[in-house]
Amino acid sequence: MTKQRLYVYSRRLLIIAAVVLIYVWAILGLPVIEIKETSMEVMGSIFSGLLQPDLDYIYDPAGEDLLRGLLDTLAIAFLGTVIAGFLCIPFSFMASSNIVKTRAIVGTNKFILSFIRVFPDIVLALLFIKAVGPGAFAGVLALGIGAVGMLGKLISESIEGVDLSAREALIATGGNPIKTFMFAIVPEVLPNFFSFIMYRLEVNVRAATVLGVIGAGGIGTPLIFALSVRDWERVGIILLGIIVMVTVIDIISGKIRARLT
């Protein structure tokens, strides 16, 4: 009895000691935190920019303005989501073990989906900028390909969780595989499918605002320019624009998704 207790206590002590050591080692490894002298000044400027935004930038008939930038961003996110929505369909069905009975095919497709998920959107965008040149098209491709991994995984998992007993009934009525698929499987899967697409649209709108920073089109490009020339009023209006756009899209998409399921 006492021996057992001694063992438990010593094990606990060892674990605590190990955790403490790891923490000490991690903290010692940190570089000395240096706060730039100008940092407070910059923070202050950004806040004052937010409070006194450059309202003239919202709409400028002559050319580049906030509304056009935001519209670009939305278009990139929307188009990317549509492309991903189509591309993920074959993958998500072939990665569902209750639709495809061949284990090798299911495994291969699950692997492809995981492999696509490995690349962050920014990395994909950098690759596509090299491939098709800077601009909105690179952004669309990055989001279109990047979202396939996540959408495919979520959708195939929801397909695997769906009740497919109606499939047997459709086979019994004399339906061929295509008819069976259209009547027994599609109606059960469709609401989840659109729900995930809407969710990915929310994610893509956020991602698209960042893509411009590396030159893949959208509102990020004027933002990084304004930051580099310390035009704080313009930074302020762009940030406000992004906040409003993302919030509105989230609310709309949330409402639609609530109705779908």
Add this chain to the structure above:
Amino acid sequence: MIELQGVSKTYPDGTVGLNNINLTIDSGEFVVIVGLSGAGKSTLLRSMNRLIDITEGDILVNGASITKAKGQSLYDIRRNIGMIFQNFNLVRRSSVLRNVLSGRVGYHSTLRMIFGLFPKADKQLALEALKRVHIEDKAYNRADQLSGGQQQRVSIARALAQEAEIILADEPVASLDPVTTTHVMDDLKRINQDLGITMVVNLHSIELARTYATRIIGLDAGEVVFDGSPQDATDDVFAHIYQRRQMTEERVQSAT
């Protein structure tokens, strides 16, 4: 008419589902297959429309071999056989009407069905089928909003809309309460008598079988152990059959 000639089914793991079954089911009969769980009732029923492939023998539906049928000819034979399941097997998210209409898919081209375009006559037929089982007022509800008994009626309507000559029912009342059970069995009996549709129904209750059947087939361990009229299917006969089964099981247990 369904003819089973020397039908055997051995599952890949070696389990014998059916063992040399010879049966002829005539048009207009109300056949009830009874037996304990695992006796092979479901396997027998599912082999008749080839939801399960048999390993030996042949099954003829109206003279055509479903065992040898391929592609379109298999779909055509199946179109003539409606099926009702224990768990209803409805498309839960679709409307009742659409579920009933899905019984019609065998009559139309694949392209038409991809777009879900049913002719007006089909819709009329589906509504009439729903009327026959007294739930036409639920036509536009979602299937999963209905109670178990109502869902089973939808699946009967689906089989009716299919305009099949034969209806197979695999434990149609096993997940229903006693009152709903009577309703559903009455519906099946009425359809059998009014429309002359051949019924082959799996049940585990011999009492129900005696009330509704014109012919009872007793199944045990994949073999036909009784085939006769409801009057002959007395409790004594079945007690004897099930006792035999118990004795075999005990013998197997003591041997291992």
